[in-house]
Amino acid sequence: MALIDIVRSDPEETQSGATRVLTFFRDRLLSGELKAGDRLLAERELAQALGVSRPVLREALRSLAMLGLLDIQHGRGAFVRAANASVLGQALTLCLAPEPNILDDVLQARIAIECQAIRLACERASERDLQAIAGILDTLVDSLDDPETGGEADYAFHLAIVRASGSSALMKIYEAISPLLMRSHVERRRDTFREPAITSRLVDAHREVFLSLARREPDQAERALRQHFLIGDELRRKSLISSYQSREKQP
Amino acid sequence: MALIDIVRSDPEETQSGATRVLTFFRDRLLSGELKAGDRLLAERELAQALGVSRPVLREALRSLAMLGLLDIQHGRGAFVRAANASVLGQALTLCLAPEPNILDDVLQARIAIECQAIRLACERASERDLQAIAGILDTLVDSLDDPETGGEADYAFHLAIVRASGSSALMKIYEAISPLLMRSHVERRRDTFREPAITSRLVDAHREVFLSLARREPDQAERALRQHFLIGDELRRKSLISSYQSREKQP
DNA sequence: ATTCCTAAAGTGGTAAGACCATGGACTGAC
DNA sequence: GTCAGTCCATGGTCTTACCACTTTAGGAAT
Structure with a gap:
C-alpha cells in the first residue's frame, strides 16, 4: 500500500489490516482530529484497538514516521509531527x-x-x-x-x-x-x-x-x-x- | 528514522538494524545500482542477508513502498518502481x-x-x-x-x-x-x-x-x-x- | 521535610516461528 | 496441443517472547 492509496482510497474495497490502520490515521490527520504534538496510544493498545497485530501496526507507524508525519521516540511514545516541507x-x-x-x-x-x-x-x-x-x-x-x-x-x-x-x-x-x-x-x-x-x-x-x-x-x-x-x-x-x-x- | 535521515545520514553513527536496511537501499537507489523494474530478493533471504529479522526488514520495505520507491506484489515479490510524481x-x-x-x-x-x-x-x-x-x-x-x-x-x-x-x-x-x-x-x-x-x-x-x-x-x-x-x-x-x-x- | 537514588512500570525495538493468501509454474489428464 | 489441478515460492499476518530506553514513584539517607 503506497502513499497514493492512503490519500484517496476506495472505501468499498475490503480493507486488510494494514490498510485499516493507514486509513485510520489518514482520516484523523486530514480532518485535524490529530494535531501536531498529540501523543498516540501505546503500540500494544493501538494494535488491539484497531484489531491488528503489533508488527502490522508498527509497519504502518514506521511508514508514517518515514513520511515525517510521526515522531517515534524509544521509551516515550509516538507523537504527531507538524507537516514539514523538508x-x-x-x-x-x-x-x-x-x-x-x-x-x-x-x-x-x-x-x-x-x-x-x-x-x-x-x-x-x-x-x-x-x-x-x-x-x-x-x-x-x-x-x-x-x-x-x-x-x-x-x-x-x-x-x-x-x-x-x-x-x-x-x-x-x-x-x-x-x-x-x-x-x-x-x-x-x-x-x-x-x-x-x-x-x-x-x-x-x-x-x-x-x-x-x-x-x-x-x-x-x-x-x-x-x-x-x-x-x-x-x-x-x-x-x-x-x-x-x-x-x-x-x- | 525518517525520510530526511535516509537521504543524508551520518555514516559514523552506530546503525541499528532498521537503519542498516534503509541505508542499504538508499545507497543502491541513489547510485543507480537498483534500477526501476529490478526485483528484490525474497523477504526471508533479504532479512538473512542483511542480518535483521523479517519484521524489521518488512517495516523498511513497507516504508519504501509508501514513498512510492517500491512496488510490493503479493505472491510475486518486490520491485523497484520508477520515481513517481504522484x-x-x-x-x-x-x-x-x-x-x-x-x-x-x-x-x-x-x-x-x-x-x-x-x-x-x-x-x-x-x-x-x-x-x-x-x-x-x-x-x-x-x-x-x-x-x-x-x-x-x-x-x-x-x-x-x-x-x-x-x-x-x-x-x-x-x-x-x-x-x-x-x-x-x-x-x-x-x-x-x-x-x-x-x-x-x-x-x-x-x-x-x-x-x-x-x-x-x-x-x-x-x-x-x-x-x-x-x-x-x-x-x-x-x-x-x-x-x-x-x-x-x-x- | 527534603533530596537523591534505585527499582519498577510503561514504552518502543527486535527476534523467531508458525500459518494463511496469492501468484505462477509445472505436470498430469483429456 | 490444451486445459485444469496441484505444488511451490512469496508476501501478509499473528503470536510470543525478550531487550533497550525513559519516566516515575517510592524508599532511604540526609
Whole structure:
C-alpha cells in the first residue's frame, strides 16, 4: 500500500489490516482530529484497538514516521509531527535524481516561484515584511567580504520575498526545492569568482528588486528580479569561460 | 528514522538494524545500482542477508513502498518502481492540508509554474510540442458543450505547455500540485455556470495563449496567460455573485 | 521535610516461528 | 496441443517472547 492509496482510497474495497490502520490515521490527520504534538496510544493498545497485530501496526507507524508525519521516540511514545516541507524536499530530490542537469533545471522552478511571489508580495506584503527584507538587505551589504554570511543573506533575502507573498503553497514549494537549490548554489560557487565588481552589481540588483517591491509595482518588480537572475547567469558563464581559458594557458 | 535521515545520514553513527536496511537501499537507489523494474530478493533471504529479522526488514520495505520507491506484489515479490510524481502530490496535499484556503492558494503556484513554463516553451518548444498543443486546442473547441471532455482538454492544454518548457523540475512540481488543482477545479465548478458566452471567451483566451507561444513571444505569451487566469477569476466571481443573488430572491 | 537514588512500570525495538493468501509454474489428464 | 489441478515460492499476518530506553514513584539517607 503506497502513499497514493492512503490519500484517496476506495472505501468499498475490503480493507486488510494494514490498510485499516493507514486509513485510520489518514482520516484523523486530514480532518485535524490529530494535531501536531498529540501523543498516540501505546503500540500494544493501538494494535488491539484497531484489531491488528503489533508488527502490522508498527509497519504502518514506521511508514508514517518515514513520511515525517510521526515522531517515534524509544521509551516515550509516538507523537504527531507538524507537516514539514523538508520531507517534500527530500522526496523531490529522490524524484528528480535520475534527471540530467537537474541542478540547472531547478533554477527555472526557482524563478517561477519567486516571480509570482514578488507579484503577490507587491499586493499583500505588510510593513513588517518589508522591514524584514530591508534588514536582510543591510546584512547583505555588510557581508560583502564574507562568502559564507553573504550566501546566507542572499538566500534569506529571496526566501523573505516568498514569505511576504503570503502564499503558503508558494512557500512550501520553495522550501521543497531549496535543498536542490543549495546543491546548485554550492556547485556553481566552485566556478564563480567573488570579485568586487560582481558583488557590488549583485547588491545593486537586490536593492532594485526591493525598491520595486516597496513601491508595490508588480511588473517592475518582476522585471528587476528576472534581470537579476539573468545577470547572475551571465556572470557565471563569463567566469566559467575565463576559468577554462586560464586552465588552457596553465594546464 | 525518517525520510530526511535516509537521504543524508551520518555514516559514523552506530546503525541499528532498521537503519542498516534503509541505508542499504538508499545507497543502491541513489547510485543507480537498483534500477526501476529490478526485483528484490525474497523477504526471508533479504532479512538473512542483511542480518535483521523479517519484521524489521518488512517495516523498511513497507516504508519504501509508501514513498512510492517500491512496488510490493503479493505472491510475486518486490520491485523497484520508477520515481513517481504522484507521491510528491500526495505529500504536498498532506503537507498543505492544515493551511486555510489552500485551494485558492494553490492557484498561485499554478500561475507561477505556467508563466515560467510558457516563457521557456517560447524558446525551447519543438514543432511536435506545438502541434500537440494545437491538437488539444482543437479538442477544446470541439468539446464546448461537454463539460467533462472540455475540462479534461483544458487541463491537457496547460499541461502540454508545461511539458513543452522542457523543464522536468517545472513538470514535476506541476504534477505535484495537480491533485490539489483538481480539487480546486471541482470545488469551483459547483459555483460556475457554463454559459456559451463564458466558454467562447475561454476558447479565445486559450487560442491567444497558443498563438503567442507559436510566435515565440515570451512577454506576450505570459501576458496572455495572466490575462486568461484573470478573466477566469473574474468570471468565477461574477457567477458566484449572481448565484448568491438568485438564492436571495428565491430562497 | 527534603533530596537523591534505585527499582519498577510503561514504552518502543527486535527476534523467531508458525500459518494463511496469492501468484505462477509445472505436470498430469483429456 | 490444451486445459485444469496441484505444488511451490512469496508476501501478509499473528503470536510470543525478550531487550533497550525513559519516566516515575517510592524508599532511604540526609
